Amino acid sequence: xxxxxxxxxxxxxxxxxxxxxxxxxxxxxxxxxxxxxxxxxxxxxxxxxxxxxxxxxxxxxxxxxxxxxxxxxxxxxxxxxxxxxxxxxxxxxxxxxxxxxxxxxxxxxxxxxxxxxxxx
Numbered sequence: 001x002x003x004x005x006x007x008x009x010x011x012x013x014x015x016x017x018x019x020x021x022x023x024x025x026x027x028x029x030x031x032x033x034x035x036x037x038x039x040x041x042x043x044x045x046x047x048x049x050x051x052x053x054x055x056x057x058x059x060x061x062x063x064x065x066x067x068x069x070x071x072x073x074x075x076x077x078x079x080x081x082x083x084x085x086x087x088x089x090x091x092x093x094x095x096x097x098x099x100x101x102x103x104x105x106x107x108x109x110x111x112x113x114x115x116x117x118x119x120x
Contacts, residue, residue: 004080005030005058005060005075005078006060006080006081007061007062007083007084008081008082008083009062009063009084010083010084010085012085013084013094014064014065014066016094017047017064017066017084017094017109018066020049020109021049024113026049026051026111027050028047028048028049028050028067028109029047029050029057029069029070029071029112030045030068030070030078031046031047031048031070031071031074032045032074032077033046045096045103045104046108047094047107047110048111049110050069051113053069056071058071078098079099082096082098083098084096089106090106093107093108093109
């Protein structure tokens with residue numbers, strides 16, 4: 001099965017996401033985080049800044065110039081066309097949505113890069 005995801009990013013959300021990199025390289029991973037949930041269907045959508053893409057990752061096309069990735073096994077949880085805007089609740093998180101649904105209105109951005117990579 002083939003997936004083709006695309007991400008539309010508002011200018012404000014792009015600026016927030018870019019600021020999280022701190023001038024260091026990385027990717028923004030769209031994740032379906034079910035760690036500690038006890039069931040693969042009881043997860044939460046997350047955005048993680050990571051060091052590198054893995055062999056099982058798919059690239060997500062974006063109009064922002066930011067590098068988005070998603071693990072092939074997580075891609076099934078997302079619609080093909082996604083959008084990110086600044087959260088209406090707090091200006092340090094984002095809202096992820098598609099035409100059909102909202103994945104979260106206050107998704108935090110977690111930096112999961114290793115300290116060595118951030119200092120490089």
